[in-house]
Structures are given as C-alpha cells and as structure tokens.
Amino acid sequence: MQSYWETSTYSAPSDLLIIGSGLTGLLCAYHYAQRFPTRKVRILERGPFPFGASTRNAGFACFGSPTELLDDLRELGENDTLKRVEMRVKGLEFYRSTFNPDDYDFNKRGGWEIFRLSESHIVENAKDRLDYLNQLLTPILNERVYDVDKDINRFGAEIYPEGFHNPHEGQLHPGKLCRLIDKAIRQLGVEIVNGIEIETIENTSDEVILLDKSGFAWKAAQCIVATNGLTKSLFPDENIEPARGQILMTSPIPELKWKGTFHIDRGYFYFRNVENRLLLGGGRHLDVLGERSSERVTSEKIQTELEQLLKTLLPKANYKVDMRWSGIMAFGAKNEKAPRVEALSDNLVLAARLGGMGVAIAPEVSKQAVNLFS
Numbered sequence: 001m002q003s004y005w006e007t008s009t010y011s012a013p014s015d016l017l018i019i020g021s022g023l024t025g026l027l028c029a030y031h032y033a034q035r036f037p038t039r040k041v042r043i044l045e046r047g048p049f050p051f052g053a054s055t056r057n058a059g060f061a062c063f064g065s066p067t068e069l070l071d072d073l074r075e076l077g078e079n080d081t082l083k084r085v086e087m088r089v090k091g092l093e094f095y096r097s098t099f100n101p102d103d104y105d106f107n108k109r110g111g112w113e114i115f116r117l118s119e120s121h122i123v124e125n126a127k128d129r130l131d132y133l134n135q136l137l138t139p140i141l142n143e144r145v146y147d148v149d150k151d152i153n154r155f156g157a158e159i160y161p162e163g164f165h166n167p168h169e170g171q172l173h174p175g176k177l178c179r180l181i182d183k184a185i186r187q188l189g190v191e192i193v194n195g196i197e198i199e200t201i202e203n204t205s206d207e208v209i210l211l212d213k214s215g216f217a218w219k220a221a222q223c224i225v226a227t228n229g230l231t232k233s234l235f236p237d238e239n240i241e242p243a244r245g246q247i248l249m250t251s252p253i254p255e256l257k258w259k260g261t262f263h264i265d266r267g268y269f270y271f272r273n274v275e276n277r278l279l280l281g282g283g284r285h286l287d288v289l290g291e292r293s294s295e296r297v298t299s300e301k302i303q304t305e306l307e308q309l310l311k312t313l314l315p316k317a318n319y320k321v322d323m324r325w326s327g328i329m330a331f332g333a334k335n336e337k338a339p340r341v342e343a344l345s346d347n348l349v350l351a352a353r354l355g356g357m358g359v360a361i362a363p364e365v366s367k368q369a370v371n372l373f374s
C-alpha cells in the first residue's frame with residue numbers, strides 16, 4: 001500500500017519508462033530527454049548500478065578487425081557490413097563529441113589484429129584483400145584504415161611476425177563512461193531507480209504497466225526495453241540469446257610491451273593494457289552452448305584457455321591473475337550480430353541484442369529507438 005506522497009512523487013506515472021540502465025538504456029534516456037525536454041523519464045534497473053555488460057566489458061573503442069570484417073562481408077554483403085561499421089564509428093564519435101575524452105580515459109592508442117604462428121595462410125589471404133577493405137572503409141573514416149605491421153615480434157611474444165594495425169582504434173574506461181552519461185541525464189531531469197527487476201510488461205493502447213518482482217506496478221505512456229542479454233525472460237519468443245563473455249586481468253607488469261587494443265582469432269579473443277596490467281577476454285567460441293548463459297560467473301574451461309593464451313603473450317613476464325569476471329552479451333541464436341531495434345507496439349520499443357561491439361553501437365541504437373516514438 002502506497003502513501004499519497006509516494007504516488008505523487010517516487011512512483012507517479014511517467015512519460016517514458018526505460019528498463020535497464022546499461023549504455024543503451026542510459027543513452028535512450030539521453031536522446032529522449034533532449035528531444036522531449038518537458039517529459040518525465042524514469043529508468044528502472046534491477047542492479048545497484050548498471051548490472052549488465054556495459055560496466056563489465058573490455059573497453060575497446062573499436063569497429064572491427066580485418067578478418068572479422070572480411071567474414072562479415074562474405075556473410076552479409078557490402079551494404080549491411082558497411083552500415084554496421086558506420087554505426088560503430090558514429091557511436092564512438094558521439095562519445096568523443098559529447099563528453100571530454102579524458103573523463104572516460106579514452107586513449108586512441110591504435111589497435112592490432114595479430115595471429116598465431118600456425119596462421120600464415122589467414123594472414124596472407126587477408127593481406128590480399130586489405131586494399132579492397134580499405135577502399136570500402138575510407139569513405140566512413142575519411143582516411144586509410146588498416147596497414148600491415150611487419151614487426152609484431154617487438155611485443156615479445158611467440159606469434160606470427162606480421163599483423164594488421166588500425167590507428168583509429170582506442171580504449172576507454174566503461175565504468176567512467178556510464179557514470180558520465182548517468183550524470184548528464186540526471187541533469188536533464190531523468191530519474192534512475194535501482195533494485196527494481198521487471199517481471200511482466202502489460203501494454204494497452206495508451207499505457208504501459210511494468211510489474212516488478214515485489215508486485216508493484218510502474219506506469220508510463222511509453223516504454224523502452226533495454227535489457228540486452230536478459231531480454232529472453234521478458235520476451236521468450238525474441239531471437240535474443242545471452243552470450244557470456246569472460247575476462248581476466250593480470251597484476252601490474254612494469255615491463256609490459258602490449259600497449260593498445262589487440263584482437264586474435266577473428267576477435268574471439270581480445271586483450272589490452274589497463275595502465276601496465278594486461279586484460280584478456282573472450283574464448284566463447286570454444287564453449288558456445290556452455291556460454292549461452294546469463295549467470296555472472298566464470299568457468300574453469302574458458303579461464304584455462306585464457307591463461308594458456310596469456311602464457312603465449314607474456315612468455316617471460318612475472319605476473320599473477322588478479323581479477324576474473326564475466327558479463328552477459330546478446331546475439332541471435334545463429335550468432336546474429338545485428339541489433340534488434342523495433343516498435344513492438346505504438347508505445348513499446350525494444351532496443352537490445354547489441355553483440356560484441358555494443359559500446360560503439362549503443363549511441364546509434366538508442367537514437368533509432370527514440371526516433372520510433374512520435
């Protein structure tokens with residue numbers, strides 16, 4: 001039973017309710033509040049803070065490595081691949097132009113795709129197609145994108161001596177980025193209520209009612225569902241599957257040579273420096289079914305694979321693994337990577353399935369979601 005005071009403040013109906021305070025939810029609030037400054041926006045988040053992938057990712061500001069994009073070109077064709085790259089590039093540009101890059105530790109150190117010693121055929125094939133890829137991407141980046149780097153051995157690992165360098169790639173601090181957007185939207189009047197897990201959505205022509213775990217009904221004229229890897233519990237028929245990504249981080253390594261962002265195995269493994277620690281993640285492709293999970297835990301199988309790769313990358317360094325964690329991404333059942341941005345009715349919009357480069361696409365996904373409302 002609520003008091004009059006509560007129903008006229010904390011739980012009063014709003015114009016827009018957003019489920020989920022990850023990057024997509026936060027940015028939906030940002031775009032909506034900019035577009036409709038007098039409307040009341042409230043975000044409902046199950047966790048004490050953003051509790052999905054947005055604060056648990058690797059912090060790559062990236063738009064695709066050569067072999068990954070060549071795979072996409074084969075599967076999707078030029079139009080869809082380029083549309084996706086453009087969304088990522090625009091998204092990263094949005095962060096840089098909206099916030100001070102120093103405030104979210106953005107650093108354009110460049111990125112590399114590197115290869116194992118046994119992968120010379122993959123490198124040679126990709127080299128043959130590099131000019132074609134550069135021609136396609138130059139109109140989006142306004143500059144040549146990828147070059148062959150013939151001195152990968154300077155990083156001190158036993159890997160293939162040639163790789164690809166992309167000077168446009170950078171790294172960022174995802175936690176700081178979320179907090180910046182959080183601060184910006186609160187200044188626009190957006191409310192964020194934490195500890196609210198929505199279990200059911202009821203939708204009539206002029207109202208959306210969200211029932212939380214305690215049975216309380218939150219009401220609004222419109223709603224955006226930004227629950228990414230947890231969407232299935234609200235919409236079991238949606239082609240959105242959870243996909244866990246695991247990470248480990250070493251202790252500080254004073255002589256660390258890997259400075260930048262690095263992709264290996266078509267992006268299924270990735271690593272970067274965080275100051276002088278190495279953060280290494282991925283390996284989901286080695287246990288696809290096991291990692292189709294929304295449990296925020298790590299598994300011995302994937303962590304062992306990560307540690308094995310760490311030995312190749314840091315053959316002579318002294319370090320220990322200081323931290324391990326996982327986060328939940330979302331893909332389609334057949335590994336579809338395109339986001340699902342769709343009006344499910346006149347007043348209910350879905351903005352989910354952000355895939356593995358969701359930091360980059362969240363600004364465009366959320367803009368598209370908000371544009372679905374009149």
Ligand SMILES: Cc1cc2nc3c(=O)[nH]c(=O)nc-3n(C[C@H](O)[C@H](O)[C@H](O)COP(=O)(O)OP(=O)(O)OC[C@H]3O[C@@H](n4cnc5c(N)ncnc54)[C@H](O)[C@@H]3O)c2cc1C
Pocket residue numbers: 019020021022023024025044045046047049050051052053054055056057058059060061062196197198199226227228229230231234244245246247281326327328329330351352353354355356357358359360361362
């Ligand atoms: C390990 C890992 C590494 C990654 N690395 C990168 C990278 O380097 N670069 C990159 O671009 N992308 C990366 N990604 C992907 C990127 O993090 C995601 O695509 C992006 O953060 C998705 O944002 P989102 O807001 O859509 O989803 P999320 O951040 O998952 O947010 C969804 C929110 O909804 C909340 N929620 C869910 N269900 C409910 C409910 N029923 N009621 C209330 N709240 C609910 C959750 O608690 C969560 O806060 C990585 C992901 C992982 C897991």
